Amino acid sequence: MADHALHHDHPHGLAHQFEDMPQQKESAVIGMWSFLITEILFFGGFFATYLIYRSYYPEAFFEGSSHLDIPLGAFNTMVLIISSLTMAMAVHKSHEGNKKGIMVYLILTGILGLTFLVVKYFEYSAKIEYGLVPGLVWHPQGENSPQLALFYSLYFGMTGMHALHMIIGIGLLIWLFIKTAQGTYTAEYNAPVEIFGLYWHFVDIVWIFLFPLLYLLGTQAGGH
């Protein structure tokens, strides 16, 4: 075993603290899942806050929701689902050690991620234009204006935190792309691509929950 500790006779990509590649990959995957659990609890605080206030003020939340742009939200949902597919393809190509394949699918994933952010930018701009940003520009004057502000606080807090995760994700994606272009990832050593895939899917899933809770809620308003 001692020879593993030394620098020679070392498989490509194996860090010094590990004995072999399967141990390293298992550690990376468990590490990313552990991190995602912390992320679930992080977003969980937002979701709990949302659910509590929605149960306090259902009318204000329905009204707030009806001002959101469902077609744009639905478009973004589609964009993210497709980006999950391209990311899964990138992971698949990394298992084959197909450098070109990884690069193509990473670029596609990155473009879809940027598309999402651009759409988000237009949505945010519209909200600023209509004065629906609590604390900065706030136009509604009605009786339930404070509760409406609470809905929009949560809207900006939750989608903003989600967008921040998207931006971090795209940054990591660029870094992965450069490493791939340098030929770092092979059929044996591809854990970074794989665990980045887990992260990307997680960020998508958060959106899958945000879309109905924030956007589709307003379509229920007539029923109450």
Place this chain on the structure above:
Amino acid sequence: MAITEQDVQASEDAPSVNYLNNGYGLKSWLLTRDHKRIAVLYIISISIFFALGGLFASLVRFELMTPEGDLMSSDTYNKVFSMHGIIMVFFFLVPSIPATIGNFLVPIMVGAKDLAFPRVNLLSWYVYVVAGILGTIAVVGGGVDTGWTFYTPYSSTYSNSNVILAAMAAFMAGFSSILTGLNFVVTIHTMRAPGMTWFRLPLFVWSHYATSLIMLLGTPVIAITLVLLMLERGFGFGFFDPNLGGDPVLFQHLFWFYSHPAVYIMILPSMGVMSEMVAAVARKRVFGYEFVAFSSVAIAILGFLVWGHHMFVSSQSTYAGMVFSIITFLVAVPSAIKVFNWTATLYKGSIIYDTQMFYVYGYLGLFLVGGLTGLFLSSMGLDIHLHDTYFVVAHFHYIMVGGQVMGYMGGMHFWWPKITGKMYPDIWGRVSALLVFLGFNLTFFPQFILGYMGMPRRYHVYPDEFQVLNVASSLGASILALGYVIPGAYLTWSIFKGPKAPDNPWGAKGLEWETTSPPPTFNFEETPLVTEEAYQYGPIEEH
């Protein structure tokens, strides 16, 4: 830098290459990925914050020596006790044992070369340092006066102090502990040496596993809570502001969902230290190993279900309060299992009367008082009388200082020869352990009485009849301070002048005692093969 000199010293009389003399200079320390060096970096950093937090504690005790508010104004007093709390909780107690002794020992105890993610480990130290700098700026730039709990609406709307900076510092310190916890969980799962099964792990590793679970599951919630607080204070979002439809009590729920489990982050690691030291001073296997191991996990799980006991008087429903009260009583069961099992381990043991033994006995006594007074507070009726009085202050100091700090100090003495490769004078260790025990009780026992008589916490003016007990408490605090300064002095002395430590000075069991003192960079010459259970002291006992 003192460390560099220490390296030179070590290299003169230590012929073999170890983690301390493997590379010199600032760069070899600041860019290290060696978990042992990162542990040393953490020891230095948390010692600075311990001193700073201690300074604020002394100011509090000075002020409380007289019934009038004569040393400082009410505003200043609010800031002093808030900064004592924030610094001690977020910058000392939470990282105290896991980031230092845990960081040093977890990989060695499982028989690995390093933690699973050495760069993440270094990152966690840098995040901690940046958090510490932000916290220091908040302190120097005018302080914070909300108490360490940042309760809304005071923190969100009314306070004129550096709340955002302090909250940001606490947020980042939390991120640093998430990274440490994540590293431990993965390391314990995947990096165990051949033959090191789960039930051969030292109990220190079990308690760090339980601690890491709390760090992973709890810390993100305080992070989001502080984010909401910062958004509210910075942008005027109304999450906790009743004028905007928000609910200030929601902040308390979210805050305590983390901060109560965090209490167990602050006690479980010291329980792990205790298990190792009890076995070593009694020279016996820890009685009921499996029960002690699972009681750590039980504490971690139950810890998530009791946060409401901080809110018995915060308009919480009585029925919710009853449930929280009952579950809080249940936490006493795994805690008591540990205390009884340690006591049973000592029974008929071949007890060695050295410094570690003093800390073991001290811990058992103080933790017992701290734990039992917790049951007073979890009784809903009694809590209405005792809520926000000095009784609460005394209770959690018995747990946090009497528990975690005693564990930290004891552990530092126990593993000091392994960490530094030097021996300290045992007589001084025993004297200071005794001073800590006596000083601690004199400081905090009077506070139980004060609280029971009705003295509220967080006020610096009090009726004349409370003065005698307050003066006793301040006197105890100065003895306690001496008990912390003396080890600081002789431990530092031992780095430079202490005799060289043998590999296993206490004749203790465990993988860390089988490698050299200090250990080589990759911990072992070859990957160890584990063939027996933990704590096989002396002849194997019949079960």
